[in-house]
Amino acid sequence: MTRTPLTWLYVPGDRPHVVAKALAAGADVVVIDLEDAVAQDRKEHARAATAELLTEPQPVPVHVRVNALDSPWSAADLAAVAGLPGLSGLRLPKVSAPEQVRQVAVVTPVPLYALLESALAVEHAYGIATAHPALRGIALGEADLRADLGVRAEAGLDWPRSRVVLAARAAGLAPPPQTVYPDIRDLDGLSASCAHGRALGFLGRAAIHPRQLPVIERAYLPTDAELEHAETIIKAASANEGAQALPDGRFIDAAVVAMARRTLSLAGRT
Template identity: 90%
Template sequence: MTRHPLTWLYVPGDRPHVVAKALAAGADVVVIDLEDAVAPDRKERARAATAELLDEPQPVPVHVRVNALDGPWAAADLAALAGRPGLSGLRLPKVTGPEQVRQVAVATPVPLYALLESALGIEHAHAIATAHPALRGISLGEADLRADLGVRADAGLDWPRSRVVVAARAAGLAPPPQSVHPDIRDLDGLAASCARGRALGFLGRAAIHPRQLPVIERAYLPTPAEIEHAETITTAAAADQGAQALPDGRFIDAAVVAMARRTLSLAYGG
């Protein structure tokens, strides 16, 4: 069985040698960026290099973040990438409503992932999450969202973070990954932030440097103690399907069992 992706490594599309290194870095998904990481005068070069790479299947799933859908480059991005055998998904930046998702889904039959980066996108989170069957996930773009909201303290993003987690779940989508941690040397801060993200209901995280990948993976994979606890619960539930108390006094019911099964699925794949 295959584990749910936990690490999504962003890499600029105008640097093919860096993309090649990213493909071998151990990320679950590599995201080639045609948007924020690429200067305007290098957009065409990034698009052409990415299309050429994706003419062949890749060793790991490759997604491409295209340019903003209401901007001057997105149409050319989508046309260049359509039908490429190495493309596993498209990440759509700055989505504000469901119609944007539908328009791309009709024109480009590939799994889609919407990035919510504004107050309007957050307000429409559930409508976006249910816009089209091709949409497989939603997540936050926190740098743009901070700027849009004028948020300075991290706590100011707690509500949008919870909103996107709830919207994804209500739409039957996978839990969203966290947005990037921008300081690639602050690994302790990254680990602490991942722990908080996991507590909020996120699953995995976007990264901007390979050194962040093992920190994210450790933070999101269940610990041995969590696995042991989950196995105890599922074993007890298999013997008696009703609500019950374990020998150590812990009470379990259907909701507790569901959480335990989710932990084991993440630990062992599935």
């Protein structure tokens, strides 16, 4: 059984040697960035290097974050990489309206992922999430969102975070991954932030350095105790039809069973 992606490693598209290392770093998905991580005078180089790499299938799924759709570079980005054998998905930054998703979907068959980075985008979250069947996921871009809202404290982002989690679920999409944690040295802070994100309903996280990957995995993979409890629920449900109680008296019903199955699926178990 294929494990649900939990780690999404961003890497600058203008540094092919770093991209090569990222492909072997153990991330579930590698995201080659043509946007924020690449200076304006390096955009063409990044695009060409990425297109050359993606002419061949890659050992792990590779997504490309193109430049914002209203930028001078996005059309060339899409033309260069869409449809290449090594491309598994396109990440569209600064999406604020459903029409933007549909504009890209009509010119490429590649799965799309929208990044919501403004107050307007969060307000349109459900519309964006249901804009087109090619859209497979949404996520927040919290650096830009924080600036747009003028928010400094973490608590100020909890409402838009929950809004995006709800929109994804209502649209039938996978739970969104958390945005990047910018301090690559603060692994304790990353772990605490992941625990908070998991409590809000996120699933997995984007990373900007390989050292962050095991922290994210530990935070989002079920613990041994959680797996044991899930297996107990599944066994009890299989042995008896309808609502039942576990030996310790805890009540189980269809919703509890569904959560148990999800827990097992995260660990690659049926």
